[in-house]
Amino acid sequence: MRNKPRAFRVAAALAAVVALSACTVGDNSSTVDGKQEVTFLTFETPNLTPGYWDAAIKRVTAKNPDITVKKLVAPTADGRTAYAKQLLQSGQFPDVMIAVSPAGFAEAGNLYAWQPDELKDFLYPTANPINGKYYQLPANTQTIPPIYYNKKMFADAGVTATPKTWAELLDASAKLKAKGMTPFVIGGGKDGFASSMILSGLVSVDLYAKTPDWLTKRRSNQAKFADPDFEKALGKFADLAAKGYLDKSAVSRDYAATEQAFLDGKGAMYPMGNWFAANADTKKPGFEIGVFNVPTEDGTVVAPAYTGGGMIVSAKAKNLDAAKKFALAFQLDKEQLDASVKADGLFPAIKGYTLPSDVGPVFKAGYELYQQAQAQEAVVHAFRWETADDGLLPGMADKVDAAAQDLITGRRTPAQAAAFLDTEWSKAG
Structure with a gap:
């Protein structure tokens, strides 16, 4: 089915991204034009297009002008965790990653453990524990x-x-x-x-x-x-x-x-x-x-x-406070949550969140199935x-x-x- 081993393809894609990048993740610079730089690993699907991510980043940085974000894109939608491993091994581990499994990274000390007060706005703050700590923001249910x-x-x-x-x-x-x-x-x-x-x-x-x-x-x-x-x-x-x-x-x-x-x-x-x-x-x-x-x-x-799939943050991010600030701002922004519902059909697991009034019929039908199962504890x-x-x-x-x-x-x-x-x-x- 595959012409080349997965590791070869991921490594080749990594090299291509680095070659095309004007400023690699491994640069020693941690500020750009006086702003704190955060590297952000995303992925693309038919739903989550480049424009979706660019608009989301722009919304957050507009409200946090002290932060600038450098976007990275995994070579495949399902290969983002493997790609993050490649970046870690090459000394280019991103500051913030979304929908990347924390398993392995957390145990090795590579991820920041979110504190209870930082998770107060999430419906299921104790989702996905790793040795009693929480490394991935429990942002949505799927x-x-x-x-x-x-x-x-x-x-x-x-x-x-x-x-x-x-x-x-x-x-x-x-x-x-x-x-x-x-x-x-x-x-x-x-x-x-x-x-x-x-x-x-x-x-x-x-x-x-x-x-x-x-x-x-x-x-x-x-x-x-x-x-x-x-x-x-x-x-x-x-x-x-x-x-x-x-x-x-x-x-x-x-x-x-x-x-x-x-x-x-x-x-x-x-x-x-x-x-x-x-x-x-x-x-x-x-x-x-x-x-x-x-x-x-x-x-x-x-x-x-x-429930999970949210941001994880590198424990060794050059601008750790900025990375945490960006991750939380991204996940809790109402406009961004509405965009995630419409673009990716997500069920935001955020306290007090209400769905947009104009969600489509297929989304509504699926959401109702989930609510029925919730009511039956099923x-x-x-x-x-x-x-x-x-x-x-x-x-x-x-x-x-x-x-x-x-x-x-x-x-x-x-x-x-x-x-x-x-x-x-x-x-x-």
Whole structure:
């Protein structure tokens, strides 16, 4: 699937960024025109365009004229943590990073630990602890993944209700396939998470609903990927591929192309994080989009979600106070929060925050699903997306993606995929 090893590609991208930069991160200068400089690592997606980040930075610096920000961009949307590692190893660790997993960085003393008074404005200030400390601002909640669907395709295939049980999902998929439609749009390529979304949902709604601390148990070797409950989720995922409900050739398609394939009507269902709602509402394809939770065996409501994803700050930033000030100002600014809702479909986890009145129908539908799950106390962690003490070991998210791709293509059986994950876990530990 890949022509060159990941490390080579990331290193090459790093070299390109440094070469093109007028002022590298490694420069000794910590001020620009008398202002305190902060380096800020971002990433780009179809939702989060260069213009989105530039406008956000401008809003914050306009209110904090003593700070100037140098933007860096990760070479891939899903490779930002690996890229941050490359920058750290080359002595160019950014001052501020967004949506970069703190695992590994924090334990090595590379990150600033936020203090309780600095987290007072966040709804879930104790999210994602690492050894009892908090390194990532718990800025927003994301449901990962709801399943978006093409209402016209469902109607044309005779699917009259959104599936609530796994059997109903299989029945809907069979009807869609019988009509010559691709049931699920999936991807992969350089953005491996697009391959593992359904698997993430299955582990979350089937295993985590029963054993919410399963990953904590895995960290203490009280559980294994080869255990029956986890392997069952792998088996259900592999069954979708075996039945032809997943397009095996699509695992080389990157995230942007995967999203576009769904918007172009090339498949009926699209399992993706709630950030997709932003583009669903703005790009407005020629069909109506609905959304439902990943079905459970018995139809009970379970919603996988992750709260976090915010800024982390280098403990060794040249202008540490400025870096902290920028990070908090960015995450708490009302205009920025509204922009994140509209551009990336996020659910801000900020006290007193109210949604903009003009959010779109797909966003509203997904947000209502989340609120219903909250009311029923049916929100669980989103497998693969957790961070900190209850998350995967560093590097394991990529291994989950690889296992998912192998199940889709048939290169591994569920038992072999489970054994692979246990072996890689041992290496990562």
